[in-house]
Amino acid sequence: xxxxxxxxxxxxxxxxxxxxxxxxxxxxxxxxxxxxxxxxxxxxxxxxxxxxxxxxxxxxxxxxxxxxxxxxxxxxxxxxxxxxxxxxxxxxxxxxxxxxxxxxxxxxxxxxxxxxxxxxxxxxxxxxxxxxxxxxxxxxxxxxxxxxxxxxxxxxxxxxxxxxxxxxxxxxxxxxxxxxxxxxxxxxxxxxxxxxxxxxxxxxxxxxxxxxxxxxxxxxxxxxxxxxxxxxxxxxxxxxxxxxxxxxxxxxxxxxxxxxxxxxxxxxxxxxxxxxxxxxxxxxxxxxxxxxxxxxxxxxxxxxxxxxxxxxxxxxxxxxxxxxxxxxxxxxxxxxxxxxxxxxxxxxxxxxxxxxxxxxxxxxxxxxxxxxxxxxxxxxxxxxxxxxxxxxxxxxxxxxxxxxxxxxxxxxxxxxxxxxxxxxxxxxxxxxxxxxxxxxxxxxxxxxxxxxxxxxxxxxxxxxxxxxxxxxxxxxxxxxxxxxxxxxxxxxxxxxxxxxxxxxxxxxxxxxxxxxxxxxxxxxxxxxxxxxxxxxxxxxxxxxxxxxxxxxxxxxxxxxxxxxxxxxxxxxxxxxxxxxxxxxxxxxxxxxxxxxxxxxxxxxxxxxxxxxxxxxxxxxxxxxx
Ligand code: ADP
Ligand code: ZN
Numbered sequence: 272x273x274x275x276x277x278x279x280x281x282x283x284x285x286x287x288x289x290x291x292x293x294x295x296x297x298x299x300x301x302x303x304x305x306x307x308x309x310x311x312x313x314x315x316x317x318x319x320x321x322x323x324x325x326x327x328x329x330x331x332x333x334x335x336x337x338x339x340x341x342x343x344x345x346x347x348x349x350x351x352x353x354x355x356x357x358x359x360x361x362x363x364x365x366x367x368x369x370x371x372x373x374x375x376x377x378x379x380x381x382x383x384x385x386x387x388x389x390x391x392x393x394x395x396x397x398x399x400x401x402x403x404x405x406x407x408x409x410x411x412x413x414x415x416x417x418x419x420x421x422x423x424x425x426x427x428x429x430x431x432x433x434x435x436x437x438x439x440x441x442x443x444x445x446x447x448x449x450x451x452x453x454x455x456x457x458x459x460x461x462x463x464x465x466x467x468x469x470x471x472x473x474x475x476x477x478x479x480x481x482x483x484x485x486x487x488x489x490x491x492x493x494x495x496x497x498x499x500x501x502x503x504x505x506x507x508x509x510x511x512x513x514x515x516x517x518x519x520x521x522x523x524x525x526x527x528x529x530x531x532x533x534x535x536x537x538x539x540x541x542x543x544x545x546x547x548x549x550x551x552x553x554x555x556x557x558x559x560x561x562x563x564x565x566x567x568x569x570x571x572x573x574x575x576x577x578x579x580x581x582x583x584x585x586x587x588x589x590x591x592x593x594x595x596x597x598x599x600x601x602x603x604x605x606x607x608x609x610x611x612x613x614x615x616x617x618x619x620x621x622x623x624x625x626x627x628x629x630x631x632x633x634x635x636x637x638x639x640x641x642x643x644x645x646x647x648x649x650x651x652x653x654x655x656x657x658x659x660x661x662x663x664x665x666x667x668x669x670x671x672x673x674x675x676x677x678x679x680x681x682x683x684x685x686x687x688x689x690x691x692x693x694x695x696x697x698x699x700x701x702x703x704x705x706x707x708x709x710x711x712x713x714x715x716x717x718x719x720x721x722x723x724x725x726x727x728x729x730x731x732x733x734x735x736x737x738x739x740x741x742x743x744x745x746x747x748x749x750x751x752x753x754x755x756x757x758x759x760x761x762x763x764x765x766x767x768x769x770x771x772x773x774x775x776x777x778x779x780x781x782x783x784x785x786x787x788x789x790x791x792x793x794x795x796x797x798x799x800x801x802x803x804x805x806x807x808x809x810x811x812x813x814x815x816x817x818x819x820x821x822x823x824x825x826x827x828x829x830x831x832x833x834x835x836x837x838x839x840x841x842x843x844x845x846x847x848x849x850x851x852x853x854x855x856x857x858x859x860x861x862x863x864x865x866x867x868x869x870x871x872x873x874x875x876x877x878x879x880x881x882x883x884x885x886x887x888x889x890x891x892x893x894x895x896x
Pocket of ligand 2: 706707710765766779780783
């Protein structure tokens, strides 16, 4: 069976060429026929003696003499027939010509080559030109419809696989910022694609595929393209979800087509994005699906079937490696896992450098500062940010992008565009101001806490009425329990301010509470930071690279106990934040008033207030958590 399929495509393409030839022949025949019909509509054959009569009676207007024929028109002939007669070569034409000359008739001979050249033109040159014309038109149509030339003509209408092929991606490692570890692991693959013999000579088998694992937008596709670009090999890409079709069997045939195409032009890279769409585990926990299983089986068969010494390397990307079928990860398949992390400070800086390469920047632009402010952003966010900034600069009618453009577009990207239209009542504005300063003040006063880069009460389209932008000065991978507790206090500081100043609780704190609860729950159920629960993991995380959802994995009574513990931590932090704000009420009022007037204050301004206050009171004693 598989062998049958393997031959199918070349046969099909030959057939198409034959059909093309047939069409051209028919057109040529018809065309020449038409030509003759059009011209011949007014032809009339006459006998030789009629011709001689016409000559002697001086009825002739003009005459053409060729080797085979004599054709002529009459002077008085409304229909203007072209009369012709076969020339009799034994008869001497001289007297006739003399007579024609005497009568002043225009006559000329047509040389024999002329005839054969017109034959050549209409029966050979024209068809060849026609054939070439159709051939190119057809090829262009084929290319447009997504295949690589005639090889894929057979796939028109049969499977609309969105295989996307680039001969040269033009992307190199220079275009991928950071991700040094990932690049290092890929260097070997590039070397292999360059020179497979070096590896096969020694008997080494290179992995057939590597799995790129990381959050969306971290540059997995970009890396795969860079591998193809560095190795100067064609790049085939398809998304896992394209394989999953309504009809059973279509996905499998697409997999087959994809591998055939790649094998034809090997060495090549096949990139399968979102491989989890087909490769998810076949056990029933995630729901079974016949079509997907068939597709996956075909994929496994193809991976096992192809000869890696030919130089086809498969790269696949996913952000949910944990749901992939074990069979895919087995040795000899995607046994290499390359982690594509969210970029750290340096990585973000490098990414900004890459994306501002072709942007005209103003003098005041400080990309390092921007990198610092964008903790948590992935490459795609940063690319987006730079573009937004450039658009903003154009909107403002400037020639260069300045720091303000970059910072504003960062806010657009993370918080939605500033929504100037939303009007808050005065009391609402006051509550929002106190809420935001509450967050900021708690953060600033607790020693370990990160400084705030900006507080604003300008509403954003994302729904936040105001926000406090925290700015980590350095990357942190480890957090102590104390630091996490301070984070909780900061998160709850908004509500604590509302409550202590106005004695009310507003809906504005919903998001804070949500975040605080998640963090507290993680401390209890995963980080072993609760004395009552101890060092026991109660929940397991899945989707590590997506939103980090987790599910509880313990007895119901333990879960209830964990809930109580989460509650206790949260209310403890809330009380601590409230106590702090009550103590610092004067400072809180001062800053909130300032914020109400200016709508936006910077972290530096905030710290100026805080430091002035600390100076005044000389209050060195640290707060107990
Ligand atoms: P993924 O496949 O991981 O979802 P992509 O590779 O499609 O992410 O990245 C989307 C875009 O983000 C890229 O086209 C590129 O402009 C930008 N990008 C992502 N990561 C990087 C990086 N490390 N360096 C430079 N640009 C990046
Ligand atoms: Zn808040």
